[in-house]
Amino acid sequence: MAHDHAAHGGHHALPHIPSEGNFDFTNGKFAMWLFLISDAMAFIGFLGAYMVLRMTALSSAVDGGLPWQPTWMLPMDLILTGINTFVLICSSVTMVKALAAIQDGNVQKLRLFLAGTMLGGAAFVGFQVWEWNHFIHAGITMQGLVVPSLDEAMENALKVDQHANKLAMAKTLFGGRDLKQPPEGKTLADFESGKFSEADYLALPLIMVDPEKGDKRAAQPGVIHHNTYAVAPTKKQPLIQPRELQAEIEDAEPGDRAAVLEKHRSLRAKVTSGFSSTFFVLTGFHGFHVFIGVIYLGIILLRSFKGAYSRENSSSVEIVGLYWHFVDLVWVLLFMVIYLIL
Amino acid sequence: MTHHDDHAAEGHGGHAHHPPYMKIFAWLSALTIIEIFVPFVFHANKAIAITILVAIAIWKMNLILRYFMHLKFDALVLGLIAATPGLLALIMASGLLMDWN
Numbered sequence: 001m002a003h004d005h006a007a008h009g010g011h012h013a014l015p016h017i018p019s020e021g022n023f024d025f026t027n028g029k030f031a032m033w034l035f036l037i038s039d040a041m042a043f044i045g046f047l048g049a050y051m052v053l054r055m056t057a058l059s060s061a062v063d064g065g066l067p068w069q070p071t072w073m074l075p076m077d078l079i080l081t082g083i084n085t086f087v088l089i090c091s092s093v094t095m096v097k098a099l100a101a102i103q104d105g106n107v108q109k110l111r112l113f114l115a116g117t118m119l120g121g122a123a124f125v126g127f128q129v130w131e132w133n134h135f136i137h138a139g140i141t142m143q144g145l146v147v148p149s150l151d152e153a154m155e156n157a158l159k160v161d162q163h164a165n166k167l168a169m170a171k172t173l174f175g176g177r178d179l180k181q182p183p184e185g186k187t188l189a190d191f192e193s194g195k196f197s198e199a200d201y202l203a204l205p206l207i208m209v210d211p212e213k214g215d216k217r218a219a220q221p222g223v224i225h226h227n228t229y230a231v232a233p234t235k236k237q238p239l240i241q242p243r244e245l246q247a248e249i250e251d252a253e254p255g256d257r258a259a260v261l262e263k264h265r266s267l268r269a270k271v272t273s274g275f276s277s278t279f280f281v282l283t284g285f286h287g288f289h290v291f292i293g294v295i296y297l298g299i300i301l302l303r304s305f306k307g308a309y310s311r312e313n314s315s316s317v318e319i320v321g322l323y324w325h326f327v328d329l330v331w332v333l334l335f336m337v338i339y340l341i342l
Numbered sequence: 343m344t345h346h347d348d349h350a351a352e353g354h355g356g357h358a359h360h361p362p363y364m365k366i367f368a369w370l371s372a373l374t375i376i377e378i379f380v381p382f383v384f385h386a387n388k389a390i391a392i393t394i395l396v397a398i399a400i401w402k403m404n405l406i407l408r409y410f411m412h413l414k415f416d417a418l419v420l421g422l423i424a425a426t427p428g429l430l431a432l433i434m435a436s437g438l439l440m441d442w443n
Contacts, residue, residue, distance in 0.1 A: 024417055025416065025417060025420060027421075030420075033420055033423050033424065034423070036424075037423055037424065037426055037427050039431065040427035040428075040431075041427050044427055044430065044431045044434065047431075048434050048435075048438060051438050055438070068399060076421045078378060078381070079378070082374065082375075082378040085374055086374060089367065089370045089374065090367075091364060091372060092367075092370075092406070092410055093364070093366075093367040095410070096360075096361075096363045096409075096410050097363065100363065103360070237441070253395060264347070274404040299426050305370065318412075319408075321411075322411055325406055325410040325411045326411070328406055328410070329403055329407065329411075332399050332402045332403050332406070333399060335375065335377075336395050336398075336399040340377060340378070340380065340381050340391075341381075341391070341392055341395060
């Protein structure tokens, strides 16, 4: 068992290097475990960054900064991701079934289960591509979140209060809202968990953003602030930097500020977001592992057609299995941290 | 003969004895369904939700490591190697949580 190459005839085998000591596993399996723990360290590092950003987002929201997942952000589809998680679990089962098949000497079943595992992995990656595409179209990108334009923000607010005056709202939407004084019966936790309605938000005391004083409060719907760094909603819209817009508004007479905003009402802003950055890095890094795993499985499947594996020579299948289950293992953590602990 | 060979040793009729993979699959599926409902059920109490979710995740990871990755049947040294990043993760998470006030 421990000497696959030698057991397989040896015409293409590397010379066997006996391991020192009495460890009863192949060198390949040991090497895979070493790789997996180093890979696990990388994931742990990313998760640590996620934790830090996630925990500091709460205190940032107290100061009027961007919450972890603003209420206007496209919510994540827990059910669909749950189904995708189930697909990955299924692929893990087909993987162990593939190993069991070759340990029983059944090469046909090995091929069948390997193909099933590849299919599961491809489906998982396919869903992630769809999810990424969905998010990117909704303005959630690795560089940050697209803040809804004044028009969109007003539209959202009008859904709550049909009688609101658009122009009056345009005036009040410019500037942040003071989260330190939530409305009666609401808490900051409600804001964090998305139970804060647009009406609740509008009921908060208004705070004006002053970039000259390094004021970090901003990034709420309709608020243009120096923290924003890219504004280009459509190709037709002239590119305007938030700082320029800020200056333009501040230079205008108080009575004309609404008109300035009106001019740029369809403008969107992009703000940096710890959530979107870590979401894409973590799911991307994991998705890349799944993609590599599918290729790795494909190589094993191809080799199985060349008679590379048998009851006595199943170590390579076990090793690819270790990689595949590791990918599943990591997803258990990511699914919990990213999707379930919002 | 290795420990792994022991658990996949040949039984009657030339077939090896394998771990109860389908049973583990059923457990993993059930735990996944439960954890999806946790955020909805415990929406009002995030601390309880997180505690349950972490417990379920550890349970799932334990099943995968022990049965799918065969650590239950492998040499102890592989289990110790696998535990190393977990230990470091625990230290890191504890350190980060201490900073959270």
